[in-house]
Amino acid sequence: xxxxxxxxxxxxxxxxxxxxxxxxxxxxxxxxxxxxxxxxxxxxxxxxxxxxxxxxxxxxxxxxxxxxxxxxxxxxxxxxxxxxxxxxxxxxxxxxxxxxxxxxxxxxxxxxxxxxxxxxxxxxxxxxxxxxxxxxxxxxxxxxxxxxxxxxxxxxxxxxxxxxxxxxxxxxxxxxxxxxxxxxxxxxxxxxxxxxxxxxxxxxxxxxxxxxxxxxxxxxxxxxxxxxxxxxxxxxxxxxxxxxxxxxxxxxxxxxxxxxxxxxxxxxxxxxxxxxxxxxxxxxxxxxxxxxxxxxxxxxxxxxxxxxxxxxxxxxxxxxxxxxxxxxxxxxxxxxxxxxxxxxxxxxxxxxxxxxxxxxxxxxxxxxxxxxxxxxxxxxxxxxxxxxxxxxxxxxxxxxxxxxxxxxxxxxxxxxxxxxxxxxxxxxxxxxxxxxxxxxxxxxxxxxx
Numbered sequence: 001x002x003x004x005x006x007x008x009x010x011x012x013x014x015x016x017x018x019x020x021x022x023x024x025x026x027x028x029x030x031x032x033x034x035x036x037x038x039x040x041x042x043x044x045x046x047x048x049x050x051x052x053x054x055x056x057x058x059x060x061x062x063x064x065x066x067x068x069x070x071x072x073x074x075x076x077x078x079x080x081x082x083x084x085x086x087x088x089x090x091x092x093x094x095x096x097x098x099x100x101x102x103x104x105x106x107x108x109x110x111x112x113x114x115x116x117x118x119x120x121x122x123x124x125x126x127x128x129x130x131x132x133x134x135x136x137x138x139x140x141x142x143x144x145x146x147x148x149x150x151x152x153x154x155x156x157x158x159x160x161x162x163x164x165x166x167x168x169x170x171x172x173x174x175x176x177x178x179x180x181x182x183x184x185x186x187x188x189x190x191x192x193x194x195x196x197x198x199x200x201x202x203x204x205x206x207x208x209x210x211x212x213x214x215x216x217x218x219x220x221x222x223x224x225x226x227x228x229x230x231x232x233x234x235x236x237x238x239x240x241x242x243x244x245x246x247x248x249x250x251x252x253x254x255x256x257x258x259x260x261x262x263x264x265x266x267x268x269x270x271x272x273x274x275x276x277x278x279x280x281x282x283x284x285x286x287x288x289x290x291x292x293x294x295x296x297x298x299x300x301x302x303x304x305x306x307x308x309x310x311x312x313x314x315x316x317x318x319x320x321x322x323x324x325x326x327x328x329x330x331x332x333x334x335x336x337x338x339x340x341x342x343x344x345x346x347x348x349x350x351x352x353x354x355x356x357x358x359x360x361x362x363x364x365x366x367x368x369x370x371x372x373x374x375x376x377x378x379x380x381x382x383x384x385x386x387x388x389x390x391x392x393x394x395x396x397x398x399x400x401x402x403x404x405x406x407x408x409x410x411x412x413x414x415x416x417x418x419x420x421x422x423x424x425x426x427x428x429x430x431x432x433x434x435x436x437x438x439x440x441x442x443x444x445x446x447x448x449x
């Protein structure tokens with residue numbers, strides 16, 4: 001497509017200058033014609049006719065010269081102007097290799113084609129970047145030199161909890177991202193009240209010559225918890241092995257001595273004291289042995305044997321096992337899980353036992369169990385009416401318990417079973433009443449009709 005030359009003051013000045021140069025070039029010919037007419041004493045009419053013919057010829061040649069040089073240069077100037085304005089669809093006419101102007105037009109047309117291809121590639125790259133940012137599950141933020149947000153993706157919007165229009169242009173402090181932005185690269189921090197732990201990646205880039213900061217957050221809660229669980233397993237295996245090796249002979253020797261004291265002679269009071277002391281040693285060694293064995297079972301939880309499990313019947317069966325008070329079961333969707341029924345039942349028993357213990361300690365009931373299907377996952381909720389959670393930081397820490405006779409492995413085992421099935425257990429205080437709410441989120445296989 002050709003781009004027609006635009007007329008303007010500068011173009012008119014160029015044309016006038018070209019005509020003036022043509023007139024100056026034609027002046028010797030006109031003077032020569034006058035001298036010849038005077039020297040040959042030509043008739044006035046014939047001389048006038050010759051002058052008119054010469055003048056017409058000179059005007060035709062000058063017009064052709066102006067059109068051949070000035071107009072193509074104007075066209076090329078307008079094409080370059082369109083390139084500067086970002087319009088790459090115009091082309092110059094006469095782009096042939098036969099002359100210098102044609103070669104110049106061909107080069108400008110080639111430059112326009114190059115710019116057009118680069119623009120298409122840039123648009124495609126921008127569309128690809130937008131798509132990548134859209135599907136990224138990692139929050140990403142870009143801040144200018146004044147720490148004002150210039151870019152974020154959908155994961156960042158979800159983390160901040162505001163629409164994109166309310167985030168762009170806001171300072172990092174307004175979005176509570178200033179601590180993450182000020183943290184060093186590869187630091188691990190928390191954001192807000194969420195329990196997640198974020199690994200901070202920071203990079204500096206320039207846009208229009210101004211420095212910007214790219215902030216990328218990676219959720220490392222899962223890996224950190226897995227490392228913590230692995231460390232606990234190693235510790236439990238070591239403690240279990242060493243304690244079991246020591247407790248077995250202590251228990252055996254204490255039992256043997258207690259039997260010999262009962263058979264021997266001596267003062268009754270001394271014999272009774274020895275018998276009681278050895279009995280206590282044997283009893284506590286046996287209790288400690290059982291305690292260690294429970295932790296060893298926790299560290300050696302086998303992989304789940306997956307099969308189709310109907311969630312409703314499983315929850316109803318677990319609720320019937322609890323006889324201390326009635327459990328309110330609110331039936332939800334008929335959901336089928338791909339899970340290990342024995343491990344899943346043990347997880348629900350542990351959570352339900354904790355809820356019943358809390359409600360009985362507060363002398364309030366009932367305990368409510370409900371479930372609902374949310375997309376491709378099912379969410380099981382267990383609510384009690386107890387005193388709530390006093391120390392939520394240590395909920396899933398092995399060995400920690402607030403019960404007088406608790407072992408501290410119930411919640412840890414429940415969390416371990418849930419994660420082995422691709423789910424998660426969370427425990428928070430209720431907002432609508434006294435007590436706590438345990439939530440189990442598991443992937444659902446299907447919904448039954």
